[in-house]
Amino acid sequence: MRTIGILGGMSWVSTAHYYRRLNQMVGESRGGLHSAPVLLASVDFAPIARMQAEDRWDDAGALLAGAAAGLERAGAGLIMLATNTMHAVADRVRAAVGVPFVHIADATAAAIRAAGLSRPGLIATAFTMERGFYLDRLRAAGLAPLVPGLDRRAEIHRIIFDELCRDIVRPESRRVFEQAAAGLIADGADCLVLGCTEVGLLLSPDNVAAPVFDTVEIHCRAALTTANAPTGEKDV
DSSP states (O other), X not given: OOOEEEEEOTTHHHHHHHHHHHHHHHHHHHOTTOOOOEEEEEOOHHHHHXXXXXXXXXXXXXXXXXXXXXXXXXXOSEEEESOSGGGGGHHHHHHTOSSOEEOHHHHHHHHHHHTTOOOXXXXXXXXXXHSHHHHHHHHHTXXXXXXXOHHHHHHHHHHHHXXXXXXXXXXXXXXXXXXXXXXXXXXXXXXXXXXXXXXXXXXXXXXOSSOEEEHHHXXXXXXXXXXXXXXXXXXX
16 A cells, blocks of 8 residues: 655644544554554645735745655655645646645546536635636536635635634534535535535535535545555556
8 A cells, every 4th residue: 555645734624634534444444453654744834825815826836846745755655635725736746746646626526427416516715616726627527516606705715714724613604604505506506515625614414405525535535546556647
């Protein structure tokens, strides 16, 4: 099994969930005391969040590409970027390594298509809901994603950065997310993508009236599939 290189810290809340789920999945599949071989590079999110806000994506890409290359030098056999939003610089990260890079949007699109669905509602940061780096990959897979309206997107974005990334969960924010999910379903979404790795703190199959695709779960399973596969193509 290849060592999984996690490029995390964006936020630490979701990265901790990644580490837990990877190990739980390995334990479930292999039994006993088995766990996942993992290398973690956990960056300081504050400078990266500032780069996002200042539209300095090239700087953020350079920082994360360097961290990914460090994971490969340390022995990682694949790289996963434990955040949806920072897949905005996925091409830069992927180009910096010679091991497979597991793309969260591609894995999510494949899971939606495998379920026979095609119109995913997307709840995520404003960057992910508005920029082409994510939506275009879903469309390239034959999907027709929907996003909330502008005001709702702004409130979702605020809650993610001001609350969820700090491990703060508020009932009133859960209601905002539930209303956003219901609105997308009313607009024709046949499923819902938890398109920020912290959104699962507020939404789940228990409070969404459509199939839910949790990108952390999907990404972890795709990474483990790659970790257990024979050496092959660079990109997954």
